Amino acid sequence: MESESNSSIYQNPNPNSLEFAKEDHLKSLAINAAAEEEEVVNSEKRSEDVLNGSMNSNCNERVPTSENEEQVACDSNNEGYREGVIGSMNSVEREEELIVEKELQRDSTIGSVGTDVFEEVGESFSPSADFNEREESKNEEEISNNLMSEVVRESSTSDVVRRENSEIEFDAQSNPSSSGYVGERGSSSASTVSDEIEEVEEDGNFDNGMLAQQNDNSSNGVYDSASWVPGKRHDEEDDTSISWRKRKKHFFVLSHSGKPIYSRYGDEHKLAGFSATLQAIISFVENGGDRVKFVRAGKHQVVFLVKGPIYLVCISCTEEPHEALTGQLELLYGQLLLILTKSVNRCFEKNSKFDMTPLLGGTDVVFSSLIHSFSWNPAAFLHAYTCLPLAYPTRQAAGAILQDVADSGVLFAILMCKHKVLSLVGAQKASLHPDDMLLLANFVLSSESFRTSESFSPICLPRYNPMAFLYAYIHYLDVDTYLILLTTSSDAFFHLKDCRLRIELVLLKSNVLSEVQKSILEGGLHVEDLPVDPSSRTGYLSTHLGHDRSGTESPIRSREVNPGIGGPAGLWHFIYRSINLDQYVSSEFSPPINTSRQQKRLYRAYQKLYASMHDRGIGPNKTQFRRDEDYVLLCWITQDFELYAAFDPLADKALAIKTCNRVCQWVRDVENEIFLLGASPFSW
Amino acid sequence: MGLSSTTNINESTQICVFDLKRGQHEGQELDKILFFYPADCPFSTQLSVIGLSEGLITFTRIFSPDDACEVIEAEKHSHVFFEAEPDIWMVMIIEKNKEAEAIWRIDALKKVLNELHSLFVMFHGSIRAILDKDPGGGLVRIHLYSFIMDYLSDFLLGKKLQLPSFRDSLKERGTIQMLTVGREAAIGVQSLVRVVESSCAGNTPCNSLVLFQDLLVSTTLPPDDTVNLFTYAVLRLAPRALSSATSTWSYLRKGTTASQVATDPIFENAGSGIQASRDTSPSRQGQRHHVPRPLQQGKWSKGKDGFLSTDIWGTQVDNLGSVTPTVWLQQTEERVYVCVYQQKHLTIILLVPVSSIVNGEQGISIVKQQFLENASLKILKVEEKLTRGWGGENAYHVAGYRYLLSDSDRNISRASPPGKVTTLTKDSLLALNKLREEVDLEKSRTKHDDLRCEKDLEVCIRARNNAWVIARVTRGKELYMVLEKADETLLYASDAVEKFSIRYCDGAFSLD
Structure with a gap:
């Protein structure tokens, strides 16, 4: 019977397969340990190179583009590697070099991309080729060597940036594919300060970062919490750790053969078994002629996005709508393309088991910062x-x-x-x-x-x-x-x-x-400053955003007098998106939305409201009024703009509507200052 | 045999029941499957459905140990999961098809599975109990097969399964619809119930349900049992169900229950060719065991004495009459005899504990006799009174509103009559469907967060077609509403809700 072939999926999620992965891992760990001495030597060289190097050195691992035929090879030996780094595309002047040096010294303690890159690159060329890789297929090694030789190399002579079309043969020893850097990656990246809490117990009261934030920038309306530490964390975790399973939001990128490419938490290589499970789910549904979009289980959602040979998965219990999570995966994929272009697909065409991790070496921080922006940057869901x-x-x-x-x-x-x-x-x-601007920034x-x-x-x-x-x-x-x-x-x-x-x-x-x-310093629009009758105030252009700050009734001062009240009619916050301009303006955060926890909650409420208004099947709706325990939310969509406003949950409906009208008028009155007008048309 | 009637009935829907405790060794996976629809689906397909389901249940438990997989949304299909009993899962796979209006609300589909299982347990006891009795699984397979196929026959429209879609957004499965009665009538009903329940010999506690048309008038059962019996009564016992197709009105069901084509041969087809190799095939088992089919259509009829009878549970040995059915009550955890009496639009269901009747059928006929002697006159009176006060099919229509009002604490709902709901445009219903889905999610989150904290939510959406689509959730009560011919201002819409709330919901949804 055909039954055997079809019942394969139960094998994958079953713990046995995970066991295998772990076992293999132990083997490779042993091998890596042997190679560690080599590493030390490399790192010495690296520190020399640091002087000239920068983040950009990881460009020399980029995939070639199809348009410009500049296929530059990546050097295999250490010398080549060093050359690549020195010859990275910086024109660093002498004084600057010193600064760089200092900067990097600092970085090595707090963990920045710069050093990360070095770890990555160095490891790639360390002679400790992955044991499993070799066991599995010798061919693969060859292929991946060839692939790597296609990879762009940046070289420059006397500060001139040039790409060469050189094909340098790889030495078999220097397999750039996933060499064992298990557990090493985290050593340079991201300190482990207080990240215990990060997304595990969001609702807990003990979020240091958030408490710290309460004190500053309350009226400044700075979205991104100062406490947020970029880069990879919890490297020691894998899918068997309880703490890992309890993380509120996981992101995974894997290849269609199930090889891990990126994981927000835990070490990718330890998650190989888990990654294979994700791949099995996707391909199992695909074999049935369908495509899995998301799975819901209690508070958890597992959202899938298939982009050719690259699979992206988000596992979250943050209550965000699945549309929003899919949008975040799209952006994550976009960020990947920003670094590698879509021509990375060709590597998978040539070798389905291609290991992409070396190409992304050191970019953890880019992804983690993007993922962080999914909880504070409205551009991520507004597409403006x-x-x-x-x-x-x-x-x-x-x-x-x-x-x-x-x-x-x-x-x-x-x-x-x-x-x-x-x-x-x-x-x-x-x-x-x-979206491109978001990713680029x-x-x-x-x-x-x-x-x-x-x-x-x-x-x-x-x-x-x-x-x-x-x-x-x-x-x-x-x-x-x-x-x-x-x-x-x-x-x-x-x-x-x-x-x-x-x-x-x-x-x-x-x-x-x-x-x-x-x-x-002055900030943008403050809800407290919402003019009573905006249209009557026309001669204000000289003052900042239509409010007179010279008088005794400075808005900042009045906010201090009435903390926790917000604007008129209980208006706490708003976002106004101009459809034609592809731009939005968001009011500064005022009390009571002054802790980053509250800001995140409001962000998620807006995100939900956005998804509810923009349903693909029936949307967009025209108006929405939503009241729950936390807010009164009002959304108003016309041909020209979208307004999202948050009020005190006890706000009066009629007054709230009136206030929204005033906000729209206000925004129009100051649009010269808050929007970029007359820019080239952004018609897509 | 009429094999063709079950083959390719509808490939766009699959329903399966499986037990994760079974078939754990490789090669024995088939043993997990307790039911699969369509039955003629190749084993390979069945196994792959169950493989995926089991895979995802295991996978999601990594992150969500308490609530495993509830739904898989794929591009072309939705897979709806329901853990009926520990480790016993029901999964429904439906094809999405925008043109065929196959747009679903997951919760509504889950409620179909829930209802199916609750009714099954009421008649046959739990699946696990049957499995324990017959570990081979043959017995439970034959029970499930006949029961589910009979249940699904209500959803068959021609040869297609017509599951609740977005067009049913103003309905709530698994709830009771009540008849509103005046004070005088209520007193009449109350005294009737007292008399009826006194028919049982001695002081055995009896229970009863009284229905008028398809609406509940009175119950002395706890909510869950009431819902199950009420559902069954509306499906098979109420006057409209008995004389199917004479009236098209019901709060619960579409009028088109007639699908005889598919119903009769279904049972005979149970073990069609492909299953012949397994001795667990339902048909063979069926020959060995007598399995009552409580949901078989057209099997109940009204006798001369006013009691409804059926041969579903077989006939008595001496051919004196049919065997009185029994059901399992969740609350009291006991089996009770079901005696159904009908007087025109009035249906009275008397439930007598099996343990209280010593001499079986003979004892029941004594109870019935007692019932007729005590209550006949009262029944006539009450029936008359209720008929006089009855406002007809559109009794609960409120001009200008299309609504659904439900009380989840008491499992009660009331809605605009279906005939009125059909006047709504597709866009409005789609918008409502979507809003209900959002509210379902919110509710389930609150459920997970904290059982004590009840959701309080108000959403008013002006849809693209200018209709107002409204949801209100407060203190366990829910109100959904579509206002198509309303003013464009939000305040107008809110006012409309407020008026409705004061007039029909005792101000439950009023803001102050």
């Missing part, structure tokens, strides 16, 4: 970006110089402050999707090394062209403000550097950067 409030002329001045640059062959010129856009210009007909912000020097890095904008790399020139103008210039040409570094100098000069002259600092 937000701007830092600036006086219209200031933004115009910034836009003008960016436009100037764009006309000289730059595809996109983006000036950002943290996650907020200052100005943005695209070449003719080119448009940037808000996350990539830049999560990588410590971009802060330290100007960088030139290949990146892919998945919504723009998932197959090809663009080249991003990234430079921080001050501690928060950075410039990204995107181009299609791999040798435009010097041109972009010139552009940056011009831009920087203009920005300094026109005081844009100091205006930015001022705006950061």
